[in-house]
Amino acid sequence: MRLSGPKDIEWIAAELHCHTVHSDGRFTVESLLECAKRYDLSLIALTDHNTAAGVTELSPALESKYVPVIRGIEWTAYYGHMLVLDADRFVDWRDVTKDGMDEKIREVKENGGLVGIAHPFSVGSPICTGCCWEYTVSRWDLVDYIEVWSVGFPSIHRGRNQRAVDMWQSLLDEGYHIAASYGKDWHFEVDEKEPWGCTYIAVNGSDSDLPHKVKDAIRMGRTMVSMGPRPVVVAHAEGMEILPGDTVREGSDVSLSVMIDGDYRSEQWSKYGFVPESAKVIGRFGAVIAKIDLDGFNPAEIVFKAKKGHFRVVFSGYVMDKDCEIAFTSPYYVNSSEEKQ
Amino acid sequence: MEERILFSSESVLYEDSTNNTFYYSFYVPEGCKRILIDFSYSPDEMEKGDLRKEKVKACLNKYMPPPYDKELLALVWAGADFSDFPLHNLITVSIDNEKGEYIGCAHRHQSHQVHEISRDRASYGFQPDPINEGLWRIAVQCHAVVTPSVEVKTIIKGEF
Numbered sequence: 184m185r186l187s188g189p190k191d192i193e194w195i196a197a198e199l200h201c202h203t204v205h206s207d208g209r210f211t212v213e214s215l216l217e218c219a220k221r222y223d224l225s226l227i228a229l230t231d232h233n234t235a236a237g238v239t240e241l242s243p244a245l246e247s248k249y250v251p252v253i254r255g256i257e258w259t260a261y262y263g264h265m266l267v268l269d270a271d272r273f274v275d276w277r278d279v280t281k282d283g284m285d286e287k288i289r290e291v292k293e294n295g296g297l298v299g300i301a302h303p304f305s306v307g308s309p310i311c312t313g314c315c316w317e318y319t320v321s322r323w324d325l326v327d328y329i330e331v332w333s334v335g336f337p338s339i340h341r342g343r344n345q346r347a348v349d350m351w352q353s354l355l356d357e358g359y360h361i362a363a364s365y366g367k368d369w370h371f372e373v374d375e376k377e378p379w380g381c382t383y384i385a386v387n388g389s390d391s392d393l394p395h396k397v398k399d400a401i402r403m404g405r406t407m408v409s410m411g412p413r414p415v416v417v418a419h420a421e422g423m424e425i426l427p428g429d430t431v432r433e434g435s436d437v438s439l440s441v442m443i444d445g446d447y448r449s450e451q452w453s454k455y456g457f458v459p460e461s462a463k464v465i466g467r468f469g470a471v472i473a474k475i476d477l478d479g480f481n482p483a484e485i486v487f488k489a490k491k492g493h494f495r496v497v498f499s500g501y502v503m504d505k506d507c508e509i510a511f512t513s514p515y516y517v518n519s520s521e522e523k524q
Numbered sequence: 525m526e527e528r529i530l531f532s533s534e535s536v537l538y539e540d541s542t543n544n545t546f547y548y549s550f551y552v553p554e555g556c557k558r559i560l561i562d563f564s565y566s567p568d569e570m571e572k573g574d575l576r577k578e579k580v581k582a583c584l585n586k587y588m589p590p591p592y593d594k595e596l597l598a599l600v601w602a603g604a605d606f607s608d609f610p611l612h613n614l615i616t617v618s619i620d621n622e623k624g625e626y627i628g629c630a631h632r633h634q635s636h637q638v639h640e641i642s643r644d645r646a647s648y649g650f651q652p653d654p655i656n657e658g659l660w661r662i663a664v665q666c667h668a669v670v671t672p673s674v675e676v677k678t679i680i681k682g683e684f
Contacts, residue, residue: 204648207632232631233618234649259631261543261667273626277545277618277663306587308542309579312614312667315587342588 191388192426194413195225196381196448197397200257200266200301200330200366206232209371212240216249218372223448224381226251226393227369230266232259235273251393257301258287261308262317266330266366269398270296284318288325297401299328299364304346323354327401328362332408336377337365338508355493355514356467362404362428362513378455378502383407383414385426404428409510411452413444415482416496416512420489427495427513435489435517439464443498443509445480459509460500467492489517530559531662531680537565537615539669546664550680552622554657558642558683561662563617565676568635570611579670580606613674614667619650622658627651629665642683 202208203215208231210218219227229237229252238254246252255268258276263284267274271294279287288298300316307315320326329351337344354361365380373379385405386396400406405428407414417440418424420431431437443459459479464472464487472494473487493514500509531550552559570576618629619641628650630637639647646652664676 205628206630206649231649233616233629234631236628236646236649236651239651259667275626277665304587306583308583309611309614309668309670310583310587310609 192385194383194385194407194415195393195397196223196413197226197228197384198222198224198367198369199228199253199255199268199299199364199382199401200230200333201227201369202231202257203229203237205234205237206257206259207370210369212237213245213249215369216245216252220249223451224250225390226253226384226397228253228255228266228268230255230257230268232257232264251390253394253397259313260318261313263303263315264301264313266297266299266301267291268297268299268401269394270294279318281317282319284320285322285325288320288322292325297327297398298325299330299401300326301330301366302333302343302347302368303329303350304343305333306343323357323359323361326359326361328364328406329354330366331363332380332410333366333368335373335375335379336410336502337380338410338502339377339505352469358492360404360428360514360516362401362406363408363511364401364406365408378410378452378457380408380410383409404513406513407510408513410457410502410508411448411455412457412510413447414496414498414510414512415442415444416440418515425515427515430516430518431489433489433491433517433519437487437489437494437515439485439496440482441475441485441496441498442477442482443480443500455503456501457509458501459498461498463497463499464494465497465511466490466494489515491517491519493517525557526684527560528553528682528684529679530556530682531678533676533678535676537666537669537674537676539672541666542669544666546666548662548664548678549659550662552655552657552660552682553684555684556655556657556682558640559619559655559660560681560683561617561619561637561639561641562679562681563639563677564636565613565615565674566635567671567674568612570613570670572607576609576611576670577606579611580609611668611670613669613671615669615674615676616665616667617678618663618665620661620663621653622656622660624661625653627653 303316305314331347497511630649
């Protein structure tokens with residue numbers, strides 16, 4: 184059975200965190216792009232540590248042969264790693280202090296870049312230098328996304344991932360609008376004996392100019408995080424079809440048709456034995472607003488009243504015989520009726 | 525092709541140099557066609573032993589607190605032997621040209637690195653640059669000094 188979402192919207196699979204020999208990866212630029220195509224990804228972000236030199240190797244011919252690329256860099260600073268995508272000009276992070284990241288983020292945003300916090304609860308220095316996010320940030324409103332899941336089997340290897348999700352949830356509860364992403368933190372082709380994930384991103388229209396469409400989509404919060412399969416959520420409220428990142432009024436009737444797409448990119452993930460079991464709507468402070476059991480990859484309907492704050496859809500089930508989360512959407516936001524939307 | 529040393533430096537950094545950046549300026553004369561950077565530090569990693577194990581344990585305890593990593597912490601508290609867990613120094617160099625434009629960085633665990641920058645080509649991590657006369661800058665970034673001290677050598681040559 185199929186569910187179709189809004190016309191002209193396609194949810195594509197992307198990897199937003201990639202390294203090459205220009206930093207500490209083993210991929211050449213071309214082998215990274217080739218690998219991405221083989222993994223049925225539609226787009227990657229090239230985010231080498233502290234350099235954008237790999238970008239000089241990109242060409243329309245190369246991207247056309249393999250996958251389109253968002254130009255980026257991973258600021259690999261002393262107290263955190265930050266993904267900066269498609270800024271109009273170079274912003275120097277080398278002088279950033281532990282309390283000075285707000286100013287740097289503002290500078291990136293002024294130059295049109297996207298800001299994503301990478302693996303915020305990875306083990307830090309000296310095992311992995313600067314890998315744990317320890318910068319003081321007060322302008323979370325300027326942060327576009329947080330890499331809440333990363334590397335292999337993120338919902339089972341909960342150390343870094345659950346803490347990142349909790350941090351993200353707290354920021355959402357405070358009223359910030361921040362999208363979620365998954366990051367392979369791809370340095371070389373891994374023998375994936377367990378599921379690694381991807382970020383699904385909603386883009387409008389044709390494949391033309393995909394990097395800019397993806398950039399806009401991330402900025403609008405139109406992402407879903409998955410351990411492999413693509414979730415489908417067709418949401419309606421106030422007579423409109425809505426996407427993650429959209430805002431509805433408190434008290435609105437929200438109807439969701441939800442399923443895990445059993446076909447899309449299935450060569451990449453079906454070997455891990457995904458069995459979808461349920462979909463939950465999670466609101467502020469992690470409250471379960473609604474829940475429905477899933478019959479495998481078939482669709483189900485959820486209807487509920489929007490409560491102030493935000494809600495997101497979380498799919499759970501069995502993967503490699505382990506009971507775990509499979510995927511989730513970025514939030515839909517809910518304003519109280521007197522607030523301006 | 526004539527080769528001249530444009531800058532050389534030998535210094536000793538200590539554990540408290542970690543998370544500090546040291547900037548050096550060097551003059552690139554007119555007519556320079558290629559810049560060669562030979563950067564090295566020694567030792568590369570912390571010797572195996574109790575001190576290293578303690579550092580690894582302290583790091584895991586700091587960054588992986590309960591309740592999320594009970595299994596890993598249980599290993600730590602059960603006295604799991606982390607003696608094979610390596611701890612490396614990590615010091616990187618980045619370069620700015622005479623206009624203050626960022627040319628790149630070689631961020632990787634490699635205690636001896638040789639890089640070149642010229643109009644037409646550059647080593648991995650760096651972008652080609654016309655190499656104009658002026659005051660260039662090298663930034664030495666100490667991401668981790670885990671050994672009691674580390675000797676850092678930088679030689680920058682120009683090819684004319």
